[in-house]
Amino acid sequence: MxxxxxxxxxxxxxxxxxxxxxxxxxxxxxxxxxxxxxxxxxxxxxxxxxxxxxxxxxxxxxxxxxxxxxxxxxxxxxxxxxxxxxxxxxxxxxxxxxxxxxxxxxxxxxxxxxxxxxxxxxxxxxxxxxxxNVPQDLPYGRVRRDEHGKILDIVEQTEADDETKAIRELxxxxxxxxxxxxxxxxxxxxxxGGEIRLTxxxxxxxxxxxxxxxxxxxxxxxxxxxxxxxxxEAAAFILQKRLFRPHRQEEENEVAFGTGGWRAIIGEGFTMHNVRRLSQALANEITRKGLEKKGVIVGYDRRFLSRQAAEAASEVFAGNNIPTILCNEDAPTPLINYATAMLGSGFGLAFTASHNPPEWNGLKVFHGDGSLLLDDETRVIAAETNALTTADVIKLELDLAIEAGIVAVKDFTNQYIDAVEALIDMDAIRKAGLRLAIDPMYGVGQLTLETLLTEGRCRCHFIHNRHNPLFGGRSPAPDPDAMRDLINMMQQDHYDLGLAMDGDADRIALLDDRGRYISFNDVLVLLYWYLHEVRGQTGGVVRNLSTTHLLERLAKAFGEKCTETPVGFKHIAAGMVADNALLGGESSGGLTIRGHILGKDGIFASGIVVEMVARTKAKISELQEKVWAITGRLYSAEENFPATPEMKIAIPQRLKKDPCTTVAGYAVERISHVDGTKLYLENDNWAQLRFSGTEPVLRLAAEADSPEKAAELIAWLKQFASA
Structure with missing residues (x-):
């Protein structure tokens, strides 16, 4: 028709x-x-x-x-x-x-x-x-129906009596x-004759x-x-609101990158169709730049469809005459990152949704140096992906590609572990004889971390280590609530340390010998102190907007520079390269150091924390007291607030139209809109509102001189967000 x-x-x-x-x-x-x-x-x-x-x-x-x-x-x-x-x-x-x-x-x-x-x-x-059917009295014609629902007439508002005006169907x-x-x-x-109205x-x-x-x-x-x-003005607001509608990209079959790569719900946005289109866009970029000989590395984690997605991507690269290395088994994201940098590949791909709930999957894409693609690059790749059709995708079946040698299946585990061990004092760890409790949260971190720590003669007790793509029915995120089993085990059996990793093993969380959760802000400060004062290394530190200002105080005490970046480890990595910084980290559990990969690494982070305890022969609480003697104390508070599409437009507009001069009665010294809105107060205190790039939440964060003040700041932010 x-x-x-x-x-x-x-x-x-x-x-x-x-x-x-x-x-x-x-x-x-x-x-x-x-x-x-x-x-x-x-x-x-x-x-x-x-x-x-x-x-x-x-x-x-x-x-x-x-x-x-x-x-x-x-x-x-x-x-x-x-x-x-x-x-x-x-x-x-x-x-x-x-x-x-x-x-x-x-x-x-x-x-x-x-x-x-x-x-x-x-x-x-x-x-x-x-x-x-609209509750408001708008200037539209009313639809009049009979008792059976048949349309009888359209009555213009100017011609309607009171009974007809009460009709809500327009x-x-x-x-x-x-x-x-x-x-x-x-x-x-x-x-x-006269005016001719369409109605x-x-x-x-x-x-x-x-x-x-x-x-x-x-x-x-x-x-x-x-x-x-x-x-x-109202229409502009509505159109912007729709851009933030949950799953808009998935419903429109679009690929969109966030702060940590592309993530989408399996079967909604994360489909083999989109995996192939995105792989074709990446293959096109490699071909345009003449990087075919550098090839690509494709890896995957334990999530549902990760292996199948990696195989589908490999078929597309093979179809485009791009040599491809497919990891032989599920692997940590930092291992894939390392292998990409070691070989200088055109791109490295890790199919993972990191710490997101089990119904999600996604993809992280690395440059040949191991750094994540930056925002302007991902926007171009996403636009090209969304313009492609099934007919635009070129692929070669995996069995034929392997037989022809254009796809090779390889294992980088030993090379990666060797690279991590080269950066860690394994002798100190061996001499310490530490007992460790570890929760990989059903993710991919166990094999590599167990190998590393076993070679360090540590006595390791793992929980939640079998392959479970549902992650025990929860998000594989190492936060205190998800670590209750590990905390209980620590308190009952008296281990020296407790370690947990997220699903793709690029982030960690730490429990001390009493099973007490140590915020990652404190972990970063401890490690920066340790690298500088015990190891004798020099250099600045890079942190994101949501990470503790104690790092700034410590860097100042060392005569070093502290650089602040937007959220997203790609920005931290770029800042480290620019400053030749010693340490880069974020409050959510990720870190790396100079000389290692340009991405966060939970395996390495675990190793360096264990080395710090082994080499200092001190408890975490004792080390904290030493550092606080230099920096003083600041207390952090965080809360996630459910975010609606309207909030994503209205809150930034309110903050820009009417800049806050006080927060909970405390004077605001300056404001940054680089990533969300951060309100800087005196004495390194601050409060921040930032919409997540990976989840439909508004992240509220604050740091203050006391826990009570930090709670005050969070309460003010919540009130502001709900107004």
Whole structure:
């Protein structure tokens, strides 16, 4: 069944004196009319779009459309029905359906237009109109029905009595109708003279006995048209809000990178189709840069579909004549990172969703030096991925690729462990005879860490170490709540240390000999002190915006530099390279040091913590007292606040329009909007609001002179976020 679309954009109503027609007003990255046209993508062929325009706006409309649809001029504004009649010549000989839209209704979703069309075709009716049940009293026609739900009439608001005005079902103003049917009806209305309204014609069709149906909207935001500057501002807010709608990318089959790579729900956004498209985009980038001979390394963790995704990616690289190394078994992300840098590959791929819940999976992509791709690079890769179709993907079946030698299956475990051991004082660990309790959280960290620590003659007791892609029914994130089993074991059996890792083993958490959770802020400060004072190494430290300022105090005491970066270890790695820093870390459990990989490494982090305890022969609490004697104390507090799409727009707008001068009564010295909003107070105190790049939450963080003050700051942030 053929379909054409007719957009009525000849209103010429300016928003204010001196402005152009409202349909051509800027809205987001295009204009009001641009959004209406964009909503037709994939629904109507460009050659089948007709725009009715006012005189003098023809060129602007052509530029906005971006292709060459039929453009029709309405010289005299005699009503919306008259505007449709101007397209009669363009529709001559066309006997299919006509989708009629207004050029000032940019908020209709493409899915709603598809629903309207689908219902029209399945019901085999002559006319289908778009309706919505809206609680507000808006200036739209009311849809009057009989007791059986049959549409009887559309009553304009200006003509409605009190009973009709109480009807909440509105005529939104989008229709699908046979082109010949609507044009014949309009000609009959035109014969009466005067203004020709499209709704009068629709009412005539309703009363003529033709089969009529409707498709109902449930998102009231779609109903809003653009009539004034306030509507335009509200529309901009709604469009931005939709960008942050949970799973928007997955529903639209799009790949989008966050702070730690691409992550999506399995079966929703994480599909083999998207894995292959993303691999093709990466293969295209390698080919463009002439890096084919460098090849790629593809690894994976224990998550559901990780191995299958790695094999699918390998087939795509092989199909593009790019030599590929596929890891022979599930492996920690830092091992894949190390192997990528060791071989100087074109790219390294690690299929993992890190600490996300088990229903998620994803991909981290490394440069040949082992650093993660930066934001501007991932935006380009994602855009190319989303433009590709199944037909654009080139692949070679894995068995053929292995037989041909374009894909090789290899193991880097021993080389990686050797590299880690070269950075750790294994002799000191062997002499200490430590007893360790370790929880890899059903992830990939056990083999490498057990090998490392066993060679250090440690007595290791592992829990949650078998392969379980459901991670025991929880997120494999090493936070205090998830470590209760390990804490209990520590307290009962009196181990020297307790260690936990996340699902892909790039982050850790630490328990002291009493089973007390040590915040990773404190771990970073201890390690920076240890590297400088005990090992005798020099150099600055790099931390992100959400990590303790005690590192700054300690660096100052050492005469070194402390650099602050946005959240995301890729920024920390870049800062370390720029400053030749000794240590880089983040409060969420990740760190690396100069001379090791440009990514966080939970295996190495565990090893260096064990070395610190072995070499100093001191308890964690004793080491903390030594460091606090230099830095003083600061106390951290964090809380995750469920984030709605509206919050992601409204909170940054409020903070920028009305900058905070105080937080919980404490003076704000300066504000940073580099990554979320960070409010700097006196004496290295601070408070921060930042939307997560991997989960639908608003992260609240604070650091203050006392636990009570830190709690005050968090309480203020929560109140601000919920206002």
């Amino acid at each position: 053929t379909l054409k679309a007719l957009i009525l954009a000849a209103g010429q109503k300016p928003l204010s004196s001196g402005t152009g027609a409202l349909e051509l007003q800027p809205l987001g990255d295009t204009t009001v009319l641009g959004h209406v046209i964009r909503n037709l993508k994939g629904l109507v062929a460009p050659r089948d779009v007709i725009v009715v325009s006012a005189p003098g706006t023809l060129k602007a409309v052509q530029m906005e459309v971006g292709w060459e649809p039929a453009l029709v001029i309405q010289d005299t504004p005699l009503g919306t029905g008259h505007a449709v009649l101007q397209a009669a010549d363009a529709l001559a000989g066309f006997d299919g359906d006509l989708l009629i839209l207004y050029g000032d209704t940019p908020l209709l979703r493409p899915a709603s237009l598809r629903g309207l069309l689908n219902r029209h075709r399945l019901k085999s009716v002559s006319l289908t109109l778009l309706t919505a 005529n939104v103003g989008a229709y699908i109708v046979k082109a010949a049917t609507i044009l014949d009806a309009l000609k009959r209305v035109a014969a009466k 009068d014609c629709v009412k005539q069709l309703l009363h003529s006995g033709l089969k009529v149906d409707s498709y109902q909207l449930y998102d009231v935001d779609e109903v809003r048209g653009i009539n004034d500057a306030g509507d335009l």
